[in-house]
Amino acid sequence: MAENFDLVVVGSGPGGYIAAVRASQLGFRTAIVERERLGGVCLNWGCIPTKALLRGAELLHQLKLGEQFGIQVENSSVDLAKLVGHSRGVADKLSGGIAWLMRKHNVTVIEGNARVTGKCRLEVDTGQGTTTIDAPHIVLATGAHARDLPGIPFDGELVWSAREAMTPKALPQKLLIIGAGAIGVEFASLYNDLGSEVTLVEALPRILPVEDADISAFVDKAFRARGITIHTGAKVEGVRPAGNGVTASVYSGGETRELQFDRVILAVGIGGNLDGLGLEALGVKLDRGFIATDDYCRTNVVGLYAIGDIAGPPWLAHKASHEAVICVEKIAGVAGVKPLEKSHVPGCTYCRPQVASVGLTESAARESGREIRVGRFDLAANGKALAIGEASGFVKTVFDASTGELLGAHMTGPEVTEQIQGFALARGMEATEAELKHAIFPHPTLSEAMHESVLDAWGEALNH
Template sequence: MAENFDVVVVGGGPGGYVAAIRASQLKMKVALVERENLGGICLNWGCIPTKALLRASEINHLLHSLDSFGFAADNVRFDFAKVIKRSRGVAAQLSGGVKHLLKKNKVTVFDGHGALAGPGKLSVTKDGKPVAELAAKHILLATGARARVIPGMEPDGKLIWSYREAMTPTALPKKLIVVGSGAIGSEFASFYLNMGAEVTLVEVMDRILPVEDAEISAFVRKAFEKQGMKIITNARVQGVRKGADDVTAVIEADGKVTELKADRLISAVGIVGNTENLGLEGTKVVVDRTHIVTDAMGRTGEPGVYAFGDITGAPWLAHKASHEGIICVEAIAGLHPHAMDVLNIPGCTYCRPQVASVGLTEAAAKAKGHDVRVGRFPFIGNGKAIAMGEPEGFVKTVFDAKTGELLGAHMVGPEVTEMIQGYGIARTLETTEADLMHTVFPHPTVSEAMHESVLDAYGRVIHI
């Protein structure tokens, strides 16, 4: 006999477990089905462990820059195995924390794979064997996404890596090729470069970090190249040849074909939704290019079936998934939540230098017909950034010239991933340039550059 719940969530990532907790807060009886690790890709193989790795690479960079701060150290070195072990330990700690939170909120967790088994029903299996039959009026799909695999460049666990192998290598490669310069590719390229590897970053578009503002992309490219990274844009990988312990990529760029040899290759070329084996056949759930189609509240075409997070498409961000999960559950509870504006979702890339943005790029704003006013402020004009020894980068703000609406904000430089939420709040509150100008920013902080950028858009900048 099926066990009855008000809500069953399939997937224990940052979308699923947050939705389950919120549903429990709203006095629903909740079950969560997870086939692998609580916390999903984000906590176990994505957001969190990669930041632990990047922190290690930042420390390595600082240790080799001690002279500029008046320090000296002999025989600076690192234990790569310990670097990896620490990253995995951080992931395990947080996954355990999610388990505790679910227990605290009285969410029943089932270890297995969930699939629709008829209206209001879900079957749970583990290793092909039945675990449970669940019944619920509301079934929420939050199964996430996985790395896209390009034919001929399939990860093999040894020479060609996906993000998983890139996070758990047994040794630091001397030479590395990273294919794809989005957030994932750029972060891995930055990590390995700062740990001492020779890195080549390959991008099919005409610039790296192609979803970012063009000025930001150009700055990051110059910064990467200054650090020693090789970058090839307008490039396609025509093929890959494997050796005993190396790999050769055949790359076409700007009409020329070259061969690039390295110890390992990381494939970071996009995302595919995990829609297979969910029992969607025979339902009214619509799947478009591997992603489930929903309305603003997460409802699919099938009554009682909902979806949110990476399985529903871009932007593929943990914080977007969490917020969508809350919206979905609150709509089920009749609370009438606001639909999410994807332009208010900040994006962050934790390479060196960091990149963060929210809203429209300058080009996108103009394409939408806005008459824009643009402000910029370089960190070289910011006292705190200079004191930190990180004066490279800038803040760029884009306003509607007629209304003063903050259309977008784009930053590259020290700790910008921690500051972008300020502009996120501003957009959510529909803040104008006047509100931002009259906001008092503390001194000395790196965030003062945000204020100065706003002032610059209106000819009132002080420190440049």
């Protein structure tokens, strides 16, 4: 006999558990199915544990800068096991916190592998048998997995995915990272600060290819100054074991070279977790390896929804959480539910220097046919940045010249990931340069550079 719920969520990442909580709040009898650990990849193997590792690397970097503040620090080093232990401890604590949230909101947690066996029906293999669940609304939030390359599969020893890269038993002396998107540059920054010789290979013409070109160029220059070797417009043609490491064939600058590394990290993109869900039998429509949905996360099958990474880009935890609320509130008939505006979703990369952005890049804004105004303010002229010894970076803003609409904002430097929400809020509230120019930014703060960038777009910057 089948168990009955009003709404069932498959997957407990930042999309899935938020969908379950909101559904419960709206009065649905709710269940969530998870095959591994509550919290999904983001909490257990992605967003959160990587930031714990990056914080350790940042502290090590800051200790080395102590001299300029009159602080003497000698023989600073990293206990890799303790750093990894801290990262895993944070993930464990937050996973337990999600379990508490499920209990608080009376969400039934079912452990196992779910398969959609018909409209409004799931079967869950619990390892001890099969549980059948009927629900008029099934929300798929199974996330995504790292992709490998033809001829360069993950092996967990020499060729690492993000999981192995977050739990190293020893620091590789020479490290190759294939892919220079957000994940690749974060690992490059992390391992460089910890002491590895890092080589970063990107097939496209520049690192961080989805970011504004000026941001990419700035981070590229900063990475090279740190000793990170970068090959763009390049390709790793193959990797083969060599002793305790690997030999990689790297094509760059018109020639192929054989280079030696201890380990390789693949960071070349992701694919949706579709296998085993039973979507083929239902005729669920896909789009380039992800589930196709409408503006309210509905698939082409009535009663079946998809949110987060499995539903396509942008592949960001906060996008998944926002989609979760949109999806469930639309199902519940909440008044005023609006579709996700993807251009309002901020992106953050936690390398050193940090990168954050929202909206259109300068090139995309120009290609749209608009007449635009562009402002820029360098942190070298920001008092707080100078005071803390982190005066490298800038803020760039892009406006529609005729309407004053903020089309995009792009930032790199210290703690820009904590500041970008100001521009995201402005985009969401349809603020123009008039509101932004007259907003009062506290002094002394790094955020003053945001204000100066706005003023600069209109030829009114006050501090340069």
